[in-house]
Amino acid sequence: MIEMLVNMLSMCIPFSVALLLASLGEMFNQRAGVFNLGCEGMMAMGAFIGMLIPFSAGGGGAVSQWYNVLGFIAAGVLGAFLGLFFGVVTVTFRAPQGIAGIGLQMFGVGTAGTLFRHFVGGTQSIPGIPDISIPFLSSIPFLGDVFFSHNGAVYLAYLFVPLAWYILFKTPWGLKVRAVGTNPRAADSMGINVSRTRYEALMLGGALAGLAGAYLSIAQAKMFSDTLISGRGFIAVALVYFGHWHPLQIMGGALLFTFAQTFQTQIQSMGISFPYELAVMLPYILVIVVLSFTSRNQTTAPTALGKPFNREIRT
Amino acid sequence: MKRLLTIILALLAAMSLFASGSSEAASDSSDDTIKIALIIENTIDDKGWCQAMHDGITQAMEMLPGKIEYNYAEKMAVVDAGSMARQYVAEGYDLIIAHGAQYKNTILEMAEEYPDVSFAFGTSSEIGPDNVFTYMPESEETGYINGIIAGSLTKADIVGLVGPVDSGDAARYNRGYVLGVQSVNPDCKILVAHTGSFSDYVKSAEVATSQLASGADMMTGSSQQAIGALRATAESPTAMWVGQDLAQLTTPEGQAKCIAASSYNYAAVIVGLVEKLEAGIKGGECIPMNFNNGGFVFEYNPALEAEWVSPELKAKVDEQIAAFKASAGVLSDWASVDYSTL
Numbered sequence: 001m002i003e004m005l006v007n008m009l010s011m012c013i014p015f016s017v018a019l020l021l022a023s024l025g026e027m028f029n030q031r032a033g034v035f036n037l038g039c040e041g042m043m044a045m046g047a048f049i050g051m052l053i054p055f056s057a058g059g060g061g062a063v064s065q066w067y068n069v070l071g072f073i074a075a076g077v078l079g080a081f082l083g084l085f086f087g088v089v090t091v092t093f094r095a096p097q098g099i100a101g102i103g104l105q106m107f108g109v110g111t112a113g114t115l116f117r118h119f120v121g122g123t124q125s126i127p128g129i130p131d132i133s134i135p136f137l138s139s140i141p142f143l144g145d146v147f148f149s150h151n152g153a154v155y156l157a158y159l160f161v162p163l164a165w166y167i168l169f170k171t172p173w174g175l176k177v178r179a180v181g182t183n184p185r186a187a188d189s190m191g192i193n194v195s196r197t198r199y200e201a202l203m204l205g206g207a208l209a210g211l212a213g214a215y216l217s218i219a220q221a222k223m224f225s226d227t228l229i230s231g232r233g234f235i236a237v238a239l240v241y242f243g244h245w246h247p248l249q250i251m252g253g254a255l256l257f258t259f260a261q262t263f264q265t266q267i268q269s270m271g272i273s274f275p276y277e278l279a280v281m282l283p284y285i286l287v288i289v290v291l292s293f294t295s296r297n298q299t300t301a302p303t304a305l306g307k308p309f310n311r312e313i314r315t
Numbered sequence: 316m317k318r319l320l321t322i323i324l325a326l327l328a329a330m331s332l333f334a335s336g337s338s339e340a341a342s343d344s345s346d347d348t349i350k351i352a353l354i355i356e357n358t359i360d361d362k363g364w365c366q367a368m369h370d371g372i373t374q375a376m377e378m379l380p381g382k383i384e385y386n387y388a389e390k391m392a393v394v395d396a397g398s399m400a401r402q403y404v405a406e407g408y409d410l411i412i413a414h415g416a417q418y419k420n421t422i423l424e425m426a427e428e429y430p431d432v433s434f435a436f437g438t439s440s441e442i443g444p445d446n447v448f449t450y451m452p453e454s455e456e457t458g459y460i461n462g463i464i465a466g467s468l469t470k471a472d473i474v475g476l477v478g479p480v481d482s483g484d485a486a487r488y489n490r491g492y493v494l495g496v497q498s499v500n501p502d503c504k505i506l507v508a509h510t511g512s513f514s515d516y517v518k519s520a521e522v523a524t525s526q527l528a529s530g531a532d533m534m535t536g537s538s539q540q541a542i543g544a545l546r547a548t549a550e551s552p553t554a555m556w557v558g559q560d561l562a563q564l565t566t567p568e569g570q571a572k573c574i575a576a577s578s579y580n581y582a583a584v585i586v587g588l589v590e591k592l593e594a595g596i597k598g599g600e601c602i603p604m605n606f607n608n609g610g611f612v613f614e615y616n617p618a619l620e621a622e623w624v625s626p627e628l629k630a631k632v633d634e635q636i637a638a639f640k641a642s643a644g645v646l647s648d649w650a651s652v653d654y655s656t657l
Binding site: 004007008010011015060061113117121122123125216220221222223225227228230232261262265266268269270271272273274276277280281 | 358359360361362366390475481505506507508509510511512514515516517518520521522524525526528529539542543546549566567568654655656657
């Protein structure tokens with residue numbers, strides 16, 4: 001039983017990284033007042049470009065780890081560019097954010113799949129990045145397997161959680177982001193450039209979504225297909241609400257969701273007489289239940305979320 | 316106006332990059348040519364379900380030179396399949412194959428609307444209207460063969476299985492695998508889990524990782540999502556894989572980990588369908604696929620055979636394949652397998 005628990009927990013941390021990064025990116029978007037349903041598309045593009053670079057270098061064979069690093073960087077840059085594009089549509093042209101997000105999702109998934117077919121072909125895998133067992137720490141019973149035997153991207157992703165908290169709550173830029181997401185008119189009257197701040201938040205959010213996609217294709221699945229993201233971008237959006245727009249709570253949500261995923265897998269593999277269809281739904285049901293019970297406590301919700309800002313119009 | 320034209324030209328230039336390779340046609344049309352169209356939900360190189368049918372049709376074209384003209388449409392959601400099928404009807408195709416049980420209603424509607432055109436879909440064991448063929452791989456046989464190998468080679472007495480959903484040919488393969496393992500290793504623990512998706516490679520890899528962490532040292536999986544599980548198995552220093560598609564043997568991880576694989580031999584089905592069409596039979600039949608009628612092929616991985624397949628194991632596998640070839644329906648009790656008792 002303890003061994004099973006250790007196995008589940010040790011899988012939770014690496015499997016939660018893509019959701020964690022995408023959710024943190026979406027958190028920055030929403031904290032700035034922009035609701036981005038296009039996260040899925042950004043992740044797909046990040047996954048594609050992230051895989052393409054090491055694949056092009058090695059044709060699916062072993063390559064220097066620097067190509068994987070380059071893949072992550074390219075995914076982040078492409079994600080930031082897509083964030084900028086989304087900003088042009090929703091901040092400058094003030095298009096409805098929900099519709100624009102759905103458009104970005106379809107554009108990203110479709111373009112990634114098309115480019116993949118053109119430049120790579122069918123389903124292909126890459127060696128990806130290996131797990132690292134941290135000397136001494138990885139040999140600690142229980143804790144070693146759970147915390148200290150993962151790939152390098154896992155540690156960097158989790159280090160970003162306190163950094164995201166610091167950026168959001170302890171820096172002038174974080175204050176600007178929260179201000180334009182809560183009361184953009186007041187922020188504007190205080191001299192904060194609302195559009196610019198929203199653009200910056202969207203680019204940061206896009207970069208994180210791109211990195212999340214690249215994590216899936218380079219570090220977790222180590223392959224690409226146009227169904228690779230399979231709704232994880234939408235789960236990331238839900239986790240932002242789940243985590244009340246707070247980095248630490250979002251991390252908790254990502255871990256809880258992933259734990260539920262591994263738990264349902266264990267239930268199935270143990271041969272417990274339980275319909276697998278219900279087991280597969282378990283993590284999603286959990287998200288809905290928790291959202292239902294916590295929806296009344298949305299005091300941290302950005303009040304200007306989803307509302308385009310127009311200095312010339314009084315509301 | 317100039318700006319608009321510039322944008323249109325730029326878009327056309329971008330689209331021209333991707334204009335090639337979306338379909339393939341073969342021989343010149345003549346009165347004797349049978350025009351076959353294939354509608355698939357994934358791609359022709361998915362190393363699974365869709366590729367098997369595409370490869371089967373192209374093999375049939377080689378077996379019947381000049382007899383078949385072929386075209387295909389990839390990434391067809393159910394809602395788009397009807398429109399695509401109508402286009403093929405308008406272009407004079409004789410046989411339209413919608414490769415997946417999800418297309419059943421669309422095909423039955425189309426068949427009623429166009430009684431002169433022949434349609435096919437599978438997997439299904441139902442007998443359709445007079446212009447609809449169905450096909451059903453009896454893949455409990457291939458699962459059983461893989462189960463014999465997995466049950467014989469496991470050192471931990473734990474084997475894993477990553478399925479998509481518990482229906483159709485996947486359910487048959489999975490249950491056949493369980494029976495095969497139990498036939499050679501009754502005490503072996505068999506871990507069975509489903510991802511709920513045919514194409515979620517990440518979830519498939521997660522399930523496989525979970526089973527490997529639970530001690531499984533022989534793995535298998537069904538449908539195209541199994542590639543994710545195979546990729547995860549390749550990360551294990553000790554675990555090995557038995558595959559449901561020969562295309563898996565061509566991947567780098569398959570070459571390193573896949574001891575053997577079986578596959579659907581759709582070429583035999585297509586050749587049979589062409590013969591039926593030429594004889595004026597347009598449907599109303601269910602075509603089973605099994606070793607007995609040449610519907611399955613099985614191969615060892617040449618790179619791993621010497622190391623992993625002992626003469627005793629090979630004899631056991633050969634004996635079972637011979638039994639399947641001798642008569643169909645040997646594993647008629649496959650549906651009795653209850654995962655909760657494993």
